[in-house]
Amino acid sequence: MRRHVAALVWRAALAAALVCGIGLLPWLSRTDPALTVLKARSADRDPTPGVLADIRDQLGLDKGPLSLLGEWLGGLWRGDAGRSWLSGDEVAPAVLQALGASLLLMAVALAVAALTAALICARTLWLGAHRRLDGRRSGGGGSAVLAALPEFLTASVLATVVGVQLGWLPALGWYGPRWTVLPALALGLPAGAVIGRLLDDLLPGAFAEPWALAAAARGLPGRGIARQAVRRCLPGLLPNLGLFVVGLTGGAVAVEQIFDIPGLGRTTLQAALAQDLPVLQAGTLALVLLAALAAGLAALATRRLVGPALRDGALQSLHRPAPSVRSTLPFVYGGLLLLVVALGLPRDPLALDTGERLRPPSGSHPFGTDALGRDVLARVAHGALDTLLLALAIGAAALLTGVLLGLAPRLSGPLVDTVSAVPPVLLALLVTAVAGSGPATPALAVGAVAWAPLAAHTSALLRQERAALHVTATRGLGADRWYLLRHELLPAALPPVTRHALLRLPGIALALASLAFLGLGAQPPSPEWGLLLAENQPYAERAPWAVLAPAAVLALLGAIAVSAAGGVRLPRRVRRRAPEPPLEETSPAEELVGAR
């Protein structure tokens, strides 16, 4: 009970700190809210001192941030979230309506994600249920490519091709179930790919557990075994699923813009840019509450699924039974990427020639040209080094932080939820306000949130691992906590978390580029990959090559990361556990007889 109270207090403290941080944002970043509000209301208006003074009066800015914050909190107590600084409307109904649209979109997107994940795991499930998994390499190139696809690109393609050119589904607005399909696909496909990859990573371990063997020997249908295997793996993923719920609700800005959906992502983005603090505070608070709710539900579901086993320390370790077969795939992918870079490096990425704009791929421009007539191949190649190095550095830092904080779940759990509930632009503004707009700020802003899913993943895995028999046994032999951590827990959790971190590398590269409009990070004409995607997006229909090239190399990066992950697994110590039955040699029936 006391633990619950402490967690609740910690959660509330984080939410309060966040709301206060937003309330102080303009004063911390020294950006006059009167000016940003004026510009959001009417971009052409000259900011004369008189006009700014009138707006300051209207909003009561002279009272200072603390009393404004106090008033807002006081009103919140009575269910009044204040009035928008921009429009003067009541905030609560507007935010609730946007939240409704976003929740609906998220729900449909989750359904799409579940379907995607199921398709990705289908092969493993089928093989596992029929006990033919051993020694086979898990696939994953396809899902990694899917996971690396930027949402806005999928959304543009779906809207243009399915919505406009084919006219199969409406691509604009939010008027009924038919309107949810395309945006949900754009959001759900990459999310489902990530979830599917993580699940696919855990499934072989579940199929290798004795119960699966026993069930197969008993002649239970493969479908039932597969279902139980999924159930066995879900607890390790539920916290991440919770993060997706929150991320899809508040962070679907690009998709909301392309499909013109009045959701929470757009509302908070506009409020963040205009420094419309009441809307921003209310929107963020709603997202934080949603995050807490999602985390609570995930915890509840975990307990329902494996509660008794967790309590009694009766779980098996979900290790992969045998190291994956090394394959040549990463070298193929890597070689392809190297080839592209090598071909492009001698070319000039900055030389523009507007007479040569939007040319399709040809001998002189193998990847075509962009809207200013620059060679796309050259830009992709020259952007590779910057993009990769920075993304790798942030990814590594996020992995380290994630694992470390994942070790202390009571501390990090609420922190993870809160951080991932904050809209990315707002987080960047907060980081800028604290750290200034130096060269390291974009990396900090992206890193500040990149660790969260890894920490959630680590703590979920550790929690299961702590309940595993081999840990109990080791403890019984007199091992202390350090020993357990170093030799039993971390070796079990690190490989899947590392693979997870690699899977998120392309996402980090994209997140970096999405901050450029705040003046953070790479500025044009730099050929950084995220920037390439963003600047060519308006021409996606007329010159698809200009977006496809950077998207393809990003997807290639994802594929390399996932397929090479087999090589990064840490060398495990000699097995301390009872050796698992050598499945290749013994048939399930024999094994069962032996057990009897």
Add this chain to the structure above:
Amino acid sequence: MRRRHILGSLLLAPLMTACFASSGGGDSSGDGKAGSRLRVALAFPPAENLSPYGADATILSRLGVTEGLTALDANGSAAPALAQSWRQVDDRTWLFTLREATFQDGSQVTPAAVAAALGHAAEAKPAPAALSGVTLTAKADGGSGVRVTTGAPDPVLPLRLSSPSLAVLSSKAYDGKDGADPVGTATGPFELTKVTGSTAATLDRYDDYWGGRAQASGVDVRFIADGTARAGALRTDEVDVAEAVPVAQAATLDKATRKETATTRTTSLLLNSASGPFKDAQLRAAARRSVDTSALAEGVYEGYADPGAGIYGPAVTWAEGKRRQPTGRAGAATPDGTRITLATYDNRPELPEVAQVLKQQLEKAGFRVTLQVREYSRLESDALEGKFDAFVLARNTLVDTGDPLAVLASDYTCDGGYNIAQLCDKNVDRAVAEAEGVAGTAERQDAAMTAEAAILGTDAVVPLVHQRIITGVADSVSGVLLDPYERTLLGTGTRR
């Protein structure tokens, strides 16, 4: 178990529908009235609940909802609207004679109602842009006259009153506590009946409009901020008119649906003449000479722009005939690797591209250029403080009042409130001040062109292109009012 499912779906159904946006009421199309409804996609969602005192006023005026005492004609001079004529009584007083008209709530447009409406606008905080720095009082004068008095002599008052933010609304509009409510209280051919947040609005025809009944029975407006999405809506026949189609999307529309209009928006390169390398007039001249404007108009704007001729472009019809050669230009120096920062914003998608082309042109001439591209509100205060050496700005040259001198005074004089070029030049200040005192329209235009020549002579501003706006209009629609001043779009003759 089954019953629970039914119950669940019964509970869920209204919850689900609540999560969708309500469509702007397009179901009233088959109501038997003559003429069908128009479907319009506008680019800028209302920011202030369609308050007539801010930028949303333009939306109301474009949709034919509100009108002022005067309007702008094609030559940029004041034309009759609710006032059928006016005359200047003395240098601070004008007398406007109203025409017979009714508000959409049925009440008469009386001098008292007009005076009250103007009074409310004058008291609004912050003041409407057209009234900034102006004190104005309006009084009823007889049965059909309105006497408008200004604090200081104002030779352009009829132009000023054409501003959409000085629209005349009935007394009912001001009943609420805050601001003015244009729903059902204006005088135009279309009556605003419903506003759905910042996503949609519904307009019905106002049958008693003084200028005759509109041909369309109503308008369903959708606000779609994303340019690609707007073009897509037109292509899938979800709307009949889509305003401001981005250049990048223009090629995806049929040639017949693209309507180009020259606008008063000029994109210029502003050079910081107060600090940094461009303090040196010879370097400014070198920068001007290195810029090739036709490459921008053709290469970036795909021909939907005219190469920069001056501060005022071809949409300001009188400007070309009165243009003078810039005076007192310095000779160009060699830049010799001078480092400069060039800043611009990405709210208008073409500007970052313009900046990148400029970077190459300037570097060819010997400058070394660093780019800064940000969202506009994150850039403006730095620009006004002169933190950049050069700035690419798209500016409406006939801001708010339609008076050509307003933009010169605010952008290029020592006391100007929007002086990004940081220009403070005695000759310019004198020329602008002289022009501001001139009363007659033609003389004022002449004086404005003299001032323009003086400003261009300093090389603090290099006009790059004059933008054309692309409006997507479906083949079945006729009578769309394509307006260089971006104040009208729908009128009585617009129909499908």
